[in-house]
Amino acid sequence: MKPVSTTTSDHVPALRFNWLTGFYDRLIAATMPEKAFKMALVQQAGIRPGDRVLDFGTGTATLSILLSEQCPGAxxxxxxxxxxxxxxxxxxxxxxxxxxxxxRYDGNKLPFERGSFERAVSSLVFHHLTRSQRQQALRELNRVLVPGGEVHIADWGKPANGLQRLLFYLVQLLDGFETTADSVRGVLPELLYEADFDNVEETGSFKTVFGTLRMWRCTK
Ligand SMILES: C[S@@+](CC[C@H](N)C(=O)[O-])C[C@H]1O[C@@H](n2cnc3c(N)ncnc32)[C@H](O)[C@@H]1O
Known part of the structure; x- marks a missing residue:
């Protein structure tokens, strides 16, 4: 099943429907531990002055701005x-x-040369992607990273318990069941290995009103 026709191109917008995009920041700030998990992601990424950092699926750029503020010289x-x-x-x-x-990019090939970044970070994006889009995105992240470069991801993952599973139905109802099914199965680590990343590690998790947000890191 394809995502409901919410946009002219083949992607799921931040809150699934284009007309909701303007409410995204307010909704996330009001309902999620947004500052805590984005700050944890920035710290986990261990960015050094001079590092080139890619925020994959930047959305309204909250994480990009935080990265720039917290990591002077990046x-x-x-x-x-x-x-x-x-x-x-x-x-x-x-x-x-x-x-x-x-x-902006076309959802297929990232418009950067091989080895353009030391770090890639991504928050709340992979549950918007179908299995084949996830695989393509991870191959592309691998291509644009330098050898030894790192990926740091925060996204919905396997629910921590039955209640967290129930709560995640809210996200599935909003964002669609096709792209979020892999989040419930917790397949991202496997897909990272498949895309030729190493040292895949889950680094933490947050129980939220929409389900379990998990964090991962891995190395090229
Ligand atoms: C829920 S928002 C998250 C935005 C931001 N990273 C954050 O944490 O607030 C998901 C974002 O993924 C983007 N997206 C959807 N499909 C994508 C793709 N194939 N490649 C990159 N970004 C995509 C959407 O446009 C949207 O901005």
Whole structure:
């Protein structure tokens, strides 16, 4: 089953429906431990001055801006497929005066040369992707990282218990069952290995009102 026709291209927008994109920041800030898990992701990424960092699926650029603020000297690029969300991101980046470059791509090939980044981070994106889109995205992240480069991901994962599983139905109802089924199965580590990453490790988790958010790291 394809995602419901929510947009002209083949992707699921931040809150599934284009008309909801403008409410994304307020909803996430009000319902999720957003600051805590995004800050944990930034710290986990261990970014050094001069590192080139890719925020994959930057959305409204909250994580990109945080990266730029918390890691002075890092060169931060946010990439996303959705022009509408990037319009919001551009406004926020301009207001914050963060040195973040925002780039749109086609959801297939990242518009960067092989070995362009030391780190890739991604928050709440992989549950928007079908299995084949996940595999393609991970192959592309592998390609654009330098050898020894790292990926740091926060996304919905295997529910920690029955209640967390029930709560995750809310996300599935909103974002669709096709792309989120792999999140419930917890297949991301396998897909990371399959995409030629090593040292795949789950680093932490957050129980939230929408289910269990998990964090991973791995190395190229
Ligand atoms: C729930 S939002 C998360 C945004 C942001 N990373 C955050 O943590 O707030 C998911 C984002 O993934 C983007 N997205 C969907 N399909 C994508 C793809 N194939 N490649 C990259 N980003 C994609 C959407 O446009 C949306 O901005």
């Amino acid at each position: 060169d931060v690029t946010g990439v996303d497929v959705d022009e509408k969300v990037l319009t919001i991101a551009r406004r926020k980046v301009a207001e914050s005066r963060a040195a973040v470059r925002l780039v």
